[in-house]
Amino acid sequence: MFRTRVAGETELGLIEHRHARELFALIEANRAYLRPWMNWVDQRRNQVEVANYIANCMKQFALGQGFYMALWHANKLGGMINLSPIDGISRATPIEYWLAENLQGKGIMTASCRAAMDFAFDTLGLHRLTVRCAVENKRSRAVAERLGFSFEGISRDAEWLHDHFVSHAVYGFLRGDKKPVTSP
Amino acid sequence: MFRTRVAGETELGLIEHRHARELFALIEANRAYLRPWMNWVDQRRNQVEVANYIANCMKQFALGQGFYMALWHANKLGGMINLSPIDGISRATPIEYWLAENLQGKGIMTASCRAAMDFAFDTLGLHRLTVRCAVENKRSRAVAERLGFSFEGISRDAEWLHDHFVSHAVYGFLRGDKKPVTSP
Amino acid sequence: MFRTRVAGETELGLIEHRHARELFALIEANRAYLRPWMNWVDQRRNQVEVANYIANCMKQFALGQGFYMALWHANKLGGMINLSPIDGISRATPIEYWLAENLQGKGIMTASCRAAMDFAFDTLGLHRLTVRCAVENKRSRAVAERLGFSFEGISRDAEWLHDHFVSHAVYGFLRGDKKPVTSP
Amino acid sequence: MFRTRVAGETELGLIEHRHARELFALIEANRAYLRPWMNWVDQRRNQVEVANYIANCMKQFALGQGFYMALWHANKLGGMINLSPIDGISRATPIEYWLAENLQGKGIMTASCRAAMDFAFDTLGLHRLTVRCAVENKRSRAVAERLGFSFEGISRDAEWLHDHFVSHAVYGFLRGDKKPVTSP
Amino acid sequence: MFRTRVAGETELGLIEHRHARELFALIEANRAYLRPWMNWVDQRRNQVEVANYIANCMKQFALGQGFYMALWHANKLGGMINLSPIDGISRATPIEYWLAENLQGKGIMTASCRAAMDFAFDTLGLHRLTVRCAVENKRSRAVAERLGFSFEGISRDAEWLHDHFVSHAVYGFLRGDKKPVTSP
């Protein structure tokens, strides 16, 4: 209940307390896969840390400052898409996404982000979405480009990733920007 | 997005900040209709009070202590169904519901409560639901009875309703209780 | 100081931080005796948990939402009587009570609850008191009945007690209800 | 209930939310009388300010940092005696007191402070009480001296009283200090 | 006291509660001058709003999440330089600055930002500073360029400025980047 079907077996829904066990298991199973580009992996090392993370997501949601979505595929948790922090004045938000290794290559993340973008523009009434990811994170950049985001520049050394700095590729998408045609 | 279709044009979804204006308009339009049995009507007199009410709903949700659902019909807000306060130890919660006057008599509330009950038992894993309403509130009692709730007793003078006490009829429904067959 | 003599050597007074040690010792001494009907016993396993419990009682008191009384007999802590949560709108509150094993059978709890009831009606200005206890908890039900509470129904499976559900017998007493005559 | 008889018709009890109306009326009736020595009089100008003051007293009490007692005479509120802020490490607290004009000259405050001192030493286990009042506040100093407090010095310009500084006479009383004999 | 001399009569120091009156007067005097590029001008319309702003600055400072500096010239408040929000993991912070109209054109802001940059790198140990300002805000961009910041891209429609969106020019400066030589 309270999930939105994105395409085929893929759904999005708010992350909630009751997903803590499944989210921890998913991170645990994908830890090595996610770690090269996700600095938060080392801050969610056990179920307590994951439960605290979810509690914080829900608190930000309750404050109207974020929207944290679990991505479900075939009824199993498979990743997350977060809109946070939402700037209510300038009607803008970063969008962040990650997907389990075994779901890669099927167009799941692209379709899901498209749904999240519609939600951000049509339901939340936002004006601008930003994607930031490491310059060398090709997979993540490919998603942004497939979604029609425009490249807007490089933020040098913007993130400390475990043991070194990485520069961020910055992309923006405005309400009304043209979405690429998708082949079915 | 993030609504669950209950039946026909009826959907349920979490109440959120962005619904404040529509919720206030709905209460305003149904104030005279709701007031005889709803003591909260006089505490949501303007948009600020309604916004504060929603903020509190979302806070309780974020704490895992309540689930506050807006009922949508033909894409317009038409009522609410709340599970609150949720007792995580005894896995029980009261269920409260109200519906706009113009949607009465169409089976909308019964179908929606049935969906909320499924959500409470199957998704939240609860064990017991309680309905409490004024003994003389025939419409509300009829909903509970149609849903298969068992009458469990009368709480005398349990609620101060504007200017007098009313006694509550108390109903319970346990996971596994038999649901009445519905005619389509 | 600040205790009210109930009868003979029995007194009631607000529970405070400084009682933590004595309250823990009392619970410890009565753990096996209380456990069959008190699900909170397993949440007050050490002095820190008991101190946190008292801190929470005092916080609720400070918010005007509860009144947590220690029962003293011959100057020793012997049980508690709590009015909580107090509903200021409907002027109602549950009343909960428990007594050490060695004080049973002397009319201490009945006399003390009678004093607490007078306090609730005359001092706090409440209108309704509710007692809820497990259907099979004969001793607790006997107290309610001796106090003149009316039986109002059964809440099926209302409480998770360690490892199984128990149904609650529900009793109510309204301001002005007749109190049974007590033989001295 | 929960008051302690001090002497004759005089009692002490914790101040609570429900006393707000009576406390405000008492301050209002004694405003001109109290104002020359009490700088708080101008911060409790209406019932909301008095209710907030009581809420703060109860909060400090719940935190174990203060004890705020209403003084009752012939069942009517007549003044206050506060132990605050309580220093739990050094087991010391200031004691403050004020009494309505119409109760002056009857030994009520002296008897009540004596009871509060016993409470502080015997029940709270404190070691030292301090009285501070304006050097020219003869009535207040007389109470301290009658209670057996020792004069310990003058704090120059220690308090801003409406429109000028006043110096404080400082008195101390230690557990075990000799209490003056009282004539009945 | 607690100010650092930047150059000549120019000093920097933490903003504090006691500056509220002077800060409000400065904003008031420069409201028309600042408003075209500063969206916060309409949120600091009176002394209460300015006092709340300072309280929030100090709270963020106390949490280690920001550093809010008043700029003093000839002992009079003349602008602000803020480092906020500070990202302790990636050791990065935006730097924001504004200066009163009558102090423009004297190199005051450039010298002050240079001092703030030294503070950020040498004292706070940060690694990256970001400047974001409206593309058309020539004066602000000139400061960033004079300070040696590198242009990193354009964030389209990144800010709602009173009644329209403006795009941001984004600049970065890393610890170790070359600072332009200054002519005296």
Added chain:
Amino acid sequence: MFRTRVAGETELGLIEHRHARELFALIEANRAYLRPWMNWVDQRRNQVEVANYIANCMKQFALGQGFYMALWHANKLGGMINLSPIDGISRATPIEYWLAENLQGKGIMTASCRAAMDFAFDTLGLHRLTVRCAVENKRSRAVAERLGFSFEGISRDAEWLHDHFVSHAVYGFLRGDKKPVTSP
């Protein structure tokens, strides 16, 4: 930056989070030296406790209730001078100070307190400073007397110092009191 030069190599500046390590090391190195007169030494036993202490200092500062200054000598942390709690109504504050053993006997504390006093009177606009220290703490009393504080009395048994009570010598200094002439 943001330090004020007191004299020679001695400076004062707000204590901040980033000083936790150095403050802990200083306390550790002077633990035996400080312990006879400082009861807080046993509450700052490790870096976490020291970090919490600093967090609390900054929080009080942010609330306008205290000013906590680190004393630097030759660029190394050497002690602290605190103004806390500041009474904004009566414009008064206690002043507390302590200095590392290796910096004693050089006039450093006297000069630094003099600077802190100027700050309290001229910048914060206070009217009265109080020094309280154990009667037998000759070194601390000598500082107060050298600064021109007037002896105002003895508070008997005012402080629990590890395992016994000590009486406090109380000193006051009012804005406008005569400062002793200092020989260079």
